[in-house]
Amino acid sequence: MACSGPDTEGTYEGLVAKTWRHSTGSIDSGPTLLREFVRYATLAPNSHNTQPWRFRIEPNRITVMPDFSRRCPAVDPDDHHLFVSLGCASENLIRAAKAHGLRAHVSMEGMKEEGEIQIDFEPVSPSESPLFRAIPRRQCTRAEYDGRAVPSEQLALLEATGQSESVAVQVFTDKRDLDRILEYVVAGNSAQMNDEAFITELKDWVRFSESTVVRHRDGLFSASSGNPTLPNWLGKFLFDFAFTEDAENDKYGRQIRSSAGVIAFVSERDDRERWVEVGRCYQRFALQATAFGLCHAHINQAVEVPEVRAQLSDYLGIGHRRPDLLVRFATVPSCPNRCAARSIRCLPDCALVRDTSAC
Numbered sequence: 001m002a003c004s005g006p007d008t009e010g011t012y013e014g015l016v017a018k019t020w021r022h023s024t025g026s027i028d029s030g031p032t033l034l035r036e037f038v039r040y041a042t043l044a045p046n047s048h049n050t051q052p053w054r055f056r057i058e059p060n061r062i063t064v065m066p067d068f069s070r071r072c073p074a075v076d077p078d079d080h081h082l083f084v085s086l087g088c089a090s091e092n093l094i095r096a097a098k099a100h101g102l103r104a105h106v107s108m109e110g111m112k113e114e115g116e117i118q119i120d121f122e123p124v125s126p127s128e129s130p131l132f133r134a135i136p137r138r139q140c141t142r143a144e145y146d147g148r149a150v151p152s153e154q155l156a157l158l159e160a161t162g163q164s165e166s167v168a169v170q171v172f173t174d175k176r177d178l179d180r181i182l183e184y185v186v187a188g189n190s191a192q193m194n195d196e197a198f199i200t201e202l203k204d205w206v207r208f209s210e211s212t213v214v215r216h217r218d219g220l221f222s223a224s225s226g227n228p229t230l231p232n233w234l235g236k237f238l239f240d241f242a243f244t245e246d247a248e249n250d251k252y253g254r255q256i257r258s259s260a261g262v263i264a265f266v267s268e269r270d271d272r273e274r275w276v277e278v279g280r281c282y283q284r285f286a287l288q289a290t291a292f293g294l295c296h297a298h299i300n301q302a303v304e305v306p307e308v309r310a311q312l313s314d315y316l317g318i319g320h321r322r323p324d325l326l327v328r329f330a331t332v333p334s335c336p337n338r339c340a341a342r343s344i345r346c347l348p349d350c351a352l353v354r355d356t357s358a359c
């Protein structure tokens, strides 16, 4: 797949097309194949798009490792999101291996000390799942949705795909539940908006212009939250004026009320191994949603602020367990202003994006 149109080498559009794609050409030999699995892993969602991972490639083995130089101490003081992100990357890697005829064996022995996930491979017959095919199309869509219900068969499969032995999910579609969840999101958001360390850290990861995205190749592109692109210096200057508690809370109100539902991921224990497992479960959910043509976005404010998280746990009735992630979802969004409303990667003529006839 490739973007149509003029030569985009070195541009934002060119980078998008080069990044968000399936493998092309021959990649059947050992090290090339393993490097390609790593490329698929790096297409995973990750907190603040810090890409907090490193990979060690050895014959028949890939080790996924944390990059603590990219941790976010304000929003993620215990590295929960960092290890969830490693789980998302591992899930992509495992799906890519399966599609190319290798079954993955995952070992967490190095998790406690080094935070490492070791993945060894065994030959099997290749099988391309819909989840694998969805990898380059998956994205977080921070838009208002269209409020339409998701069919119950799809909900049932999403629920089944998003859980495992040690990770449970709860799916909410009732308006009263969404209103209650919104209250926790607003409480979390208000706490974060009044936390200077949180704002400083967030601002540091926001990229306001395409050229800054191309230069850094990480962080949160302002357009992916529906905001205009600006020269980076101007964006940083205006950020404090435009990014206010009330405006953000209103936005979350509209976003949650226009969603078909919210899914909460809850692990049985609060440790690194379970956080990785949450990431793998969430990533399967995200890929299955993408395969169905659904969109989704995080509303984690309610799980990031400890006092609000405790209140949310009571509401979910999960006792001492930790609610790990909160994600809203819906059918394809109505598209008030194309790219900005849909995604960082929704470029008008790009064959990579999903069917634009819904716009």
Ligand SMILES: Cc1cc2nc3c(=O)[nH]c(=O)nc-3n(C[C@H](O)[C@H](O)[C@H](O)COP(=O)(O)O)c2cc1C
Binding pocket: 043, 044, 045, 046, 047, 048, 049, 080, 081, 082, 084, 085, 088, 138, 139, 140, 141, 142, 219, 220, 297, 298, 299, 300, 301
């Ligand atoms: C553990 C985790 C936590 C996240 N928390 C949030 C969040 O609170 N708000 C949000 O808008 N996006 C959140 N995201 C989404 C990331 O910002 C997103 O994955 C990243 O910017 C890359 O964009 P993409 O998923 O569209 O490829 C989270 C992702 C992960 C894996």
